[in-house]
Amino acid sequence: MKVMTTTARVLDGVAIAGQIKAEVAAEVKQLAAHGTTPGLAVVLVGHVPASEIYVRSKVKTCGELGIYSEMLTPPESVTTEEMLRIVADLNAREDIDGILIQLPLPKHVDTKRLLEAVSPDKDVDGFHPVNVGRLQSGQPGLAPCTPAGIMEILRRSNLPVAGQNAVVVGRSDIVGKPAAMMLLNASATVTVCHSKTRDLPAVTRGADLLVAAIGRPGFITRDMVKPGATLIDVGINRITDAHEVAGFFPNDTARAATFAKRGSVVVGDIHPEAFPISGAYTPVPGGVGALTIAMLMQNTVTAAKLRRGLKAGKS
Known part of the structure; x- marks a missing residue:
């Protein structure tokens, strides 16, 4: 019996990421027409070369798509309490829709406590227990x-x-x-x-x-x-x-x-x-x-819409 052979299909993540970024850029333009600019804050503790490269890429992509971004760089010696104050400040800011804490954090910082301190509505990593629950129950929210x-x-x-x-x-x-x-x-x-x-x-x-x-x-x-x-x-x-x-x-x-x-x-x-x-x-x-970065950008726009009572997806 003749065995049929097929060629495996390569799923091009780079091309798909490009599609998503183009869609995000269009959404950002539509929001800007209504006076809204999505904002992302990235918190990078200390100097971890791999993390620094990754964070720079995130900030660069924000600029390309029209998303406002800030990078906060507390020192390696920062305490959990100091980090909690940084998060509380970002939670309170209206111009910041997404908060991303770059992992890993120094061992002396309570990572779990810190991630749970981020407002679920600004948790663009999708790690907060509230967003985990929303994912499980099929409710609108921010997914990893x-x-x-x-x-x-x-x-x-x-x-x-x-x-x-x-x-x-x-x-x-x-x-x-x-x-x-x-x-x-x-x-x-x-x-x-x-x-x-x-x-x-x-x-x-x-x-x-x-x-x-x-x-x-x-x-x-x-x-x-x-x-x-x-x-x-x-x-x-x-x-x-x-x-x-x-x-x-x-x-x-x-x-x-x-x-x-x-x-x-x-x-x-x-x-x-x-x-x-x-x-x-x-x-x-x-x-x-x-x-991953394309979905982070999408999450930031989704957070901006949900926080303003707009339907996530299309403006």
Whole structure:
């Protein structure tokens, strides 16, 4: 019997992020015509190079889309009480619609207490318990950016979710749990896997839609994937060992050149060898990661509308 073969579809996160940013820019213009400019405050504590790069990218994107932004940079020595006063001040400001506290924070700062101090209506990260509850109950609110980006990739790529067997590998509060809830809200049948899951490969092989968010490079291998499944790879893992690079990307001259230049390459939580047997997949880089800042911008505009009693979505 002849075996039919298909080419896996690459889900271009960069292109989808561009669509969302264009839509956000249009919404910002419509709000400006009515005298409203959405505002985002980003709080970056101390000097963490990776965080500084990420925050600068967020601020730059705000400027490109017409969103007002402020970056607050308290010192590494800042106390929890001092941070709470900063948050209280931002909560009270009418020109600030979104508050983002860049993580991780120094160990001496009470991160949980601080995140819960942010007004739920300005919580553009979607981490506040009130917004978690709103997500679970299907009420309008602010959802975590990365899971929201996953749903946008699926929606804009016209990939089925309702009725699909969806498996989420990873149960973090930031990605795994909210992604599972969003898929459930979209009428998928959802299984959440974690370090205590028995016979994980048997579970993942049953997935029509597999979301990998476990933070382990190449953890999901080819034999763990159902042929034709949609693979959503949330992982961004930097590898610096030449043998590992060769194992993940054999005969990939572009990756080899990147490694030679930078001394590292990134790989997702799904082994690249699994992608060819999928029906569709998000690459790393250029997949889910590209959506996170775009969804942050969308959340900021949504917060501005909800705070003013406007319907979220279109102005």
